[in-house]
Structure formats: C-alpha cells, structure tokens
Amino acid sequence: MILTSTANPQIKAIRKLRERKERQQTGLYFIEGLRIVTEAVQQSAPIETLIVAPALLTSSLARDLLAEAAQRGLSILEVSEAVFASLSQKEGPQGLAAVLHQQYQPLHSIHPQPGQTWVVLDSVQDPGNLGTILRTHDAVGGSGVILLDQCTDAYDPTAVRASMGALFSQQLVRARLDEFQAWQQAQNLAVIGTSDKAKDNYHGFAYPDPLLLLMGSERQGLQPEHLRLCQAVVRIPMQGRSDSLNLAVATALVLYEAYHQRSAS
Amino acid sequence: MILTSTANPQIKAIRKLRERKERQQTGLYFIEGLRIVTEAVQQSAPIETLIVAPALLTSSLARDLLAEAAQRGLSILEVSEAVFASLSQKEGPQGLAAVLHQQYQPLHSIHPQPGQTWVVLDSVQDPGNLGTILRTHDAVGGSGVILLDQCTDAYDPTAVRASMGALFSQQLVRARLDEFQAWQQAQNLAVIGTSDKAKDNYHGFAYPDPLLLLMGSERQGLQPEHLRLCQAVVRIPMQGRSDSLNLAVATALVLYEAYHQRSAS
Numbered sequence: 326m327i328l329t330s331t332a333n334p335q336i337k338a339i340r341k342l343r344e345r346k347e348r349q350q351t352g353l354y355f356i357e358g359l360r361i362v363t364e365a366v367q368q369s370a371p372i373e374t375l376i377v378a379p380a381l382l383t384s385s386l387a388r389d390l391l392a393e394a395a396q397r398g399l400s401i402l403e404v405s406e407a408v409f410a411s412l413s414q415k416e417g418p419q420g421l422a423a424v425l426h427q428q429y430q431p432l433h434s435i436h437p438q439p440g441q442t443w444v445v446l447d448s449v450q451d452p453g454n455l456g457t458i459l460r461t462h463d464a465v466g467g468s469g470v471i472l473l474d475q476c477t478d479a480y481d482p483t484a485v486r487a488s489m490g491a492l493f494s495q496q497l498v499r500a501r502l503d504e505f506q507a508w509q510q511a512q513n514l515a516v517i518g519t520s521d522k523a524k525d526n527y528h529g530f531a532y533p534d535p536l537l538l539l540m541g542s543e544r545q546g547l548q549p550e551h552l553r554l555c556q557a558v559v560r561i562p563m564q565g566r567s568d569s570l571n572l573a574v575a576t577a578l579v580l581y582e583a584y585h586q587r588s589a590s
Numbered sequence: 591m592i593l594t595s596t597a598n599p600q601i602k603a604i605r606k607l608r609e610r611k612e613r614q615q616t617g618l619y620f621i622e623g624l625r626i627v628t629e630a631v632q633q634s635a636p637i638e639t640l641i642v643a644p645a646l647l648t649s650s651l652a653r654d655l656l657a658e659a660a661q662r663g664l665s666i667l668e669v670s671e672a673v674f675a676s677l678s679q680k681e682g683p684q685g686l687a688a689v690l691h692q693q694y695q696p697l698h699s700i701h702p703q704p705g706q707t708w709v710v711l712d713s714v715q716d717p718g719n720l721g722t723i724l725r726t727h728d729a730v731g732g733s734g735v736i737l738l739d740q741c742t743d744a745y746d747p748t749a750v751r752a753s754m755g756a757l758f759s760q761q762l763v764r765a766r767l768d769e770f771q772a773w774q775q776a777q778n779l780a781v782i783g784t785s786d787k788a789k790d791n792y793h794g795f796a797y798p799d800p801l802l803l804l805m806g807s808e809r810q811g812l813q814p815e816h817l818r819l820c821q822a823v824v825r826i827p828m829q830g831r832s833d834s835l836n837l838a839v840a841t842a843l844v845l846y847e848a849y850h851q852r853s854a855s
Contacts, residue, residue, distance in 0.1 A: 364831075368831070453718070457836045457839060460832060460835065460836060460839075461835060461836070461839055462830075463830035463831060463832055464826075464828040464829070464830045464832055464835055465828075465829065465830070466829040466830055467830075487836070489832055489834075490831060490832060491830065491831070491832060494830065494831050528846075528850050561729075561846075562849075562853070563729040563730075564729070564730065564731040565727075565728035565729045565730070565731055565732075565756065565759065566629075566633070566728060566755060566756070566759050567725060567728055567729055567754055567755065567756060569754075570725065570726060570729055570842070571722045571725060571726070571752070571838065573836065573838070573839060574722060574725075574726055574838060574839060574842040577835070577839040577842060577843060578842060578843065578846055581793075581826075581843055584827075585793050588827070
C-alpha cells in the first residue's frame with residue numbers, strides 16, 4: 326500500500342524531525358538522497374524505516390538497494406510523490422529517504438588508544454562546520470567527535486549532509502565540561518587546543534598519541550575554562566588581514582598535520 | 591530625511607541585489623552587518639551607498655564609522671527600522687549595510703610574480719565554499735582567485751559572509767577556459783591541480799613559484815580539459831570511507847602546505 330496523505334500521522338511525525346527538539350525527544354533523525362541512504366545501509370547504521378517514493382525511483386542502484394534492504398528485513402514505507410515532496414528539503418527529490426536511530430555513546434565507554442585521534446568541540450554553532458569536521462576526521466582515520474555543552478546537533482539535516490556519510494562511521498559523544506574534565510584526568514589524556522594567541526606553531530608541533538584536539542566556537546574560540554584543560558595550545562599562522570580561519574578549515578589543518586606525523590613515524 | 595517606505599524604488603532596487611541576475615546587470619552587491627561594513631570602509635572598498643537605520647544603531651563603533659564615512663563624502667541613506675528589516679537577511683539586524691561596486695579585474699591585467707599564489711576555481715557551486723576559500727587565501731597571503739566558466743558568484747551574500755572581509759583584499763578575476771589557457775601559456779605559468787587519482791602526495795610536493803592552484807567542482811573534481819592545463823597533479827591522502835574532502839578544506843590543505851614551504855625557504 327502506498328501512503329498518499331501528507332496529513333498521515335507517521336508522515337507528520339517524520340516531518341517534525343526537522344526540529345531539534347523533536348529529534349531530542351525521539352532519538353531519531355531523517356536522511357534523504359540516494360548516496361547517503363546507500364551509505365547508511367552499507368555501514369549498517371540503525372535504520373528505523375526506509376521511505377520510498379516508487380514513482381521517483383529511477384535509478385537501478387536504488388532498486389538494488391531496496392532489494393537488499395527488504396532481504397535484511399528493514400521496514401519500508403512506500404509513499405506517493407506528493408508525500409515524499411512534503412518530507413523532502415531537497416530540490417529534485419530522489420525518492421529515497423530514511424529515519425534512523427541516533428547513536429550517541431556515553432563518555433565513560435570511550436577509552437582513547439594509541440594511534441587514535443578524537444576531536445572535542447565546544448559551542449560549535451554551524452551544523453555545516455560540524456558535518457565537515459566529521460567528514461575530514463573520517464578522512465584521517467579519526468575515531469570520533471565529543472560535543473561539549475552547547476554544540477549544534479550532529480543530526481541536524483545540514484550536518485548530516487555535510488558529513489557525506491562520516492556520521493555513520495565516526496563515534497559521537499555528548500558531555501558536560503565537568504564530566505569531560507573528570508574523564509580526561511582519570512585516563513590521563515593530553516588535550517591540545519588552538520588559539521591565535523598561542524606561541525607554538527601547529528606546523529611541526531609534536532602531537533601526543535592518542536591526540537584529543539579541542540576546538541572552540543566559530544565566534545569566540547576557546548574560553549579560559551577550556552584552555553585550562555589543554556596540555557598545550559597551538560597557533561595556525563596567518564599573514565593576511567583576518568585573525569581567524571573557518572572552524573572546519575582550522576580543524577582540518579591540525580588534523581592533517583598530526584596525520585602526516587603519524588604516517589611518517 | 592529617513593526613508594520609511596519599503597516600496598521606495600531605491601529600496602526595491604537594493605532588495606533585488608539578492609538575485610544573481612540583478613547583481614550581474616548592475617555590477618553592484620549588498621553587504622550588511624557592523625563587522626563587514628567596517629572592513630569595507632577600512633579597506634577602501636568602492637562603496638556606492640551606506641545604508642543606516644539610526645534606530646537600530648546602538649554601538650559607538652557604528653557611530654564612529656558613520657562619522658568617518660561622512661567625512662570621506664560617502665553617500666549615506668537613512669532608513670526606518672522596517673525598511674532596514676525589509677533589506678536584511680539576518681536575524682537581529684544591526685542597522686548598518688552598504689551597496690558596493692563589484693571589482694572583477696580583467697585576466698590580461700594579472701601578472702603573477704614570484705612569492706604569489708593564485709587559486710583557480712572551476713565550476714564551484716557553493717558560495718559558502720568560495721567565501722571560505724577567499725578567507726583562507728587571505729590568511730596565507732595569497733593574491734587572488736580566478737573563477738573559470740560556471741562558478742558561483744563571489745558577490746553572493748553567502749560568499750560575502752563566509753569570506754569575512756577577504757572579498758575586499760583578494761583580487762577577483764572571471765575568465766573562460768580558453769582565455770585562461772592562452773594567458774597561462776603566454777606567461778609560462780605552472781598550474782598545479784588536485785585529484786584523488788594523482789600519484790604525488792600534496793604533502794612534501796615541491797610547489798612552483800608563483801603557484802597557481804587549480805581546484806575542480808564539489809561534485810566532480812577536475813575535468814580532463816582542466817587536468818590538461820596542469821604541470822602536476824597532487825593527491826590528498828585519505829584513509830577513511832570517503833573518497834573526497836570538502837572543497838574549502840582540500841584547498842586550505844594545499845595552500846598551507848605551500849605556505850609552510852615558502853616560509854621555510
């Protein structure tokens with residue numbers, strides 16, 4: 326049976342997942358598009374429901390994916406073109422979407438090991454930046470991202486899109502600052518921060534292993550209470566008029582510098 | 591006199607600058623916010639009109655800026671709060687905006703010198719990426735950005751915002767591919783491209799001086815007709831699931847690698 330009413334309660338509930346509050350209450354989130362849904366299936370992300378508009382599904386790739394999903398016993402919801410359009414935030418919707426369970430892990434279950442990197446973010450506001458950081462961290466083989474206090478939501482549609490599937494491979498943790506501090510001390514973990522006022526150049530700095538890289542917010546950088554957690558703080562040189570870089574760019578520069586060191590050793 | 595009608599022809603013309611077509615026809619663009627307008631005034635960007643909503647202007651910084659602008663003889667348009675809100679695309683508008691003249695330069699006027707870097711972009715679609723690339727290029731002391739063919743508009747409000755003022759310091763050029771090729775050959779300039787299929791690692795690669803770094807589109811990377819222009823193509827290593835990085839991140843990694851080499855030599 327194909328659902329044809331945009332007022333159907335299940336459809337209304339899925340549409341509400343655009344709102345952060347609804348995502349928090351349900352622990353669910355929504356993804357759409359052939360590429361990201363394929364990633365979710367391939368990486369065995371916890372899919373609650375696949376949503377399909379058969380009339381829009383033109384590619385054979387999509388049909389293969391659905392066959393695989395049906396074989397795995399995934400719940401599949403068939404909807405009309407109009408219902409799909411009411412869920413979609415894309416131009417030219419591809420007829421494939423999914424509702425997934427969020428996968429935040431408790432901080433106490435995380436034990437960073439040699440060879441691992443973790444990114445710790447404080448008060449990051451832009452979900453696009455967060456998604457891009459997930460994507461870059463996946464590229465350097467990083468383990469996961471710890472979101473402190475007032476960060477944007479990793480399951481925001483913009484973050485999901487920008488992560489290009491890294492959302493499914495990166496471990497995600499949310500923690501309060503005091504929890505993080507206790508955890509860090511108990512495991513004796515070295516945290517490296519960044520600041521335009523630091524003395525050490527990030528380039529050539531000897532990063533600890535495992536590396537926990539702490540980055541502050543887009544507007545304010547690291548606050549004093551965060552700088553206190555850091556064993557060292559590094560600076561990215563800038564010679565233009567600006568005194569800062571885009572957050573995802575700054576994070577990438579330090580992550581790749583540490584990556585090159587690990588690869589060379 | 592304070593303009594109070596949102597239907598005033600001048601106000602309607604400014605509002606239309608949100609559209610790319612209108613920006614192309616008029617050669618103008620719109621910026622808003624205390625920080626970016628201050629940058630524009632300080633960097634002597636060609637301001638056509640300053641737009642001020644006195645009722646919203648609370649900071650003394652803004653009043654100082656206006657005094658400076660008046661002294662320089664800049665045209666200042668005073669508008670009501672409602673009229674300003676009709677122009678603004680920001681939440682919590684700050685009462686300060688400006689219309690500026692675009693400053694594209696002709697390619698034949700550009701002669702890259704030793705010590706300079708130029709970024710060449712093909713078919714970049716996301717104005718946020720373009721703005722972030724301008725910001726990063728400013729940070730490494732780069733000279734300017736050349737936009738080939740079907741690129742997004744550097745004067746798009748999202749690009750302007752992401753550039754954080756670098757739009758005023760970076761030289762901007764638009765060119766067709768054939769023009770670019772003729773220009774490159776006439777000046778015997780080495781172009782370096784990036785591709786995930788390249789053999790050379792971008793890290794440790796000996797970049798030419800001056801450096802022209804050619805980056806492809808978000809979706810497709812460099813096309814064969816662009817790769818043919820390159821003296822060398824470098825690869826950014828990735829060990830995660832993804833086969834690509836965000837375009838602004840990839841550009842930043844290569845720019846900083848070349849920057850570190852120049853700084854060390």
